[in-house]
Amino acid sequence: MSLDSSIDHWGTNPADAIGAALDAIETSLAGLLAMDPDYWRTRQKKDVLARVEKLQAQQAALRLRILASSGDIAAETGDKDASAWMRAELVVDKGAARAQIKLAVAVARYELVAAGLAEGVVSQDKARVITRALDKVDADPVATSEDLVLAEKLLVEYAAEMTANELRIVGKRILVEVDPVRFEDAEAKTLLAEEERAQQKTALRVWDNHDGTIGFDGVLPTAIGMRFKRQVEAWAQPRKQQLIVKGSPLPPWERLMGQGFARLIETIDPSTLPRHGGDATVVNVVISLEELRKDLGIATLGYDETNGTTITAAEARRMACNATIIPWVLGGESEVLDAGRDSRIFVPIQRKAMRLQQKCCQAEGCDMPPEWCDAHHLNPWVAGGRTDLKDGVLLCPHHHRLAHNPAYTHERLPDGTVRFARRS
Known part of the structure; x- marks a missing residue:
């Protein structure tokens, strides 16, 4: 004996009921879309927008309810969820599909949120914000199940008055509204942790x-x-x-x-900026004498053509009106003259010349930019070393510390780089 699989034991045909309901919705939408809003009264436009907003929430409620019980669809495709079917049949990106399934599962856990969606008072965006806030409350070791219930009630009520972004802000401190006495200190700790995470994310x-x-x-x-x-x-x-x-x-x-x-x-006043390797922050412009004399000459903003950016000579002259500019006018052999040989330490113009010539930290394999390097005497001053460019080398703070660490030796290689080695 066989049974008609489309008829259930209660004598109804749910497939027909679902199809009839969808047919009615599609027919009504087709009728509305056939109308021209340009001819509607302002009152009618407002009414339609308000009701469509509510219908969108209810439509989302229906979709999420179905997705929450879509395990059989996943079983057919052999995937862990229905996202593969949605990608193939609905042409929805799997990432977006999985986000919808995740929201469906979350909404199914919270009856008031689900009811708000079904009534059209909680939009899908607001439901996502509320469920995320409630998940954090549920994971809070201090919060109780009663706190979770009250937090859900408050957030669903606020949804009728607030945008999704406003709800997100309120959701961060919803436990303080539930019980200020117990949760104000916890909120302060949460904010502190959030600020610390923000420092780590700064980029x-x-x-x-x-x-x-x-x-x-x-x-x-x-x-x-x-x-x-x-x-x-x-x-x-x-x-x-x-x-x-x-x-x-x-x-x-x-x-x-x-x-x-x-x-x-x-x-910005350059004198108020941090100092790099003993020098105030400045802009370096490298230009040949020949290019400087041209109306359309080209200069390099930076230390060299590889790491710098080319600009016109006119732009360089304009910048000189508003910023501290160090001009390097080079001769035919691009030579930079030494300065301040009698000084115990490298004077600013020498450090700038070293950066122009050496381009980066001179430690073997290090590419720390010259702005963050220190000028170091390869032959110590106390041992007769001279403060001139031939004896000066740029080292980043890490390698500069190694240069003064007795546990390490260092030597300049033929290519000008410095090799460090731990003493045996």
Whole structure:
């Protein structure tokens, strides 16, 4: 005896019910899409946008419910989850698919969040923020199950009044709202740990685009990042106001911020900057006498053409108005003259000349940039060594310490580099 697999034991056909419901949704959407919003009243547009927002949340609730029980789909594909099927059939990136499945599993753990999605009061973005906050509460060794329940209740209530970003901020300190007495100290510790992690994440990357621009990106701690933003805005806003007064079209805000940042860099007082190897931070421009005399001459911004960036002589002259410039005008043999031979220590111009000639730390195999190196006497002054370029060598702080460490010996090789060896 065989049974019709499409009929269940309760005498209904769920497949037909699901198909009929989807048909109704598709028909209604098709009808709305056939209409032209240009002819709708403002009141109607507002109403449609509000209801569509709610429908999107409910649609997300339906999708997440299905994904939370999609183990049978994964079993068919032999994958650990339904992401492979979603990639093949729905043309969804596996990373995005797995993120949706992960959210579906998270929402299934929290009844109030799931109910909020189903009612259309919690969007998918807000659900993701809330579940992440609740997962952290659940992992908190101090928080109880009652704290977790109350935190979920509060966050779902806040979802009706806050954006996802605002919820994210509140979610970080939701336990303080649950019980300020117990969790204020914990919040302070959490913030301290967050700030310490921010220091570890701090990074700045700078590269030459070889099209007249320098690209950069990075990550800053919040406190420093906000100061940076405000300082750049302080230079960008006057430019915007000037254009408004003139009646000129406004460029994109990103361009104004970029111009403001450039102006901020140009107005930094070099005397307030850190000192590298005993010298104040400066800009070095290398240019031949022949190029200097040309209207369209070319100079190198840096220490050499390999590690430096070429600019026009005109730009070099303009920079000299706003920054400390060390000009190196080279003769036919590109020679740099010694200076200050009678000094006990290398004077600034000698250190700059060494950087121009040696390009980096002279320890064998080390490529530390010259800006971070110290000038070192290969033959000690007390042993009759002279403070001149022939006896001077650039060493990074690490190798400079080794040079003065009696446990190590060092010698200059024929190519000018310095080899270190531990004494036997």
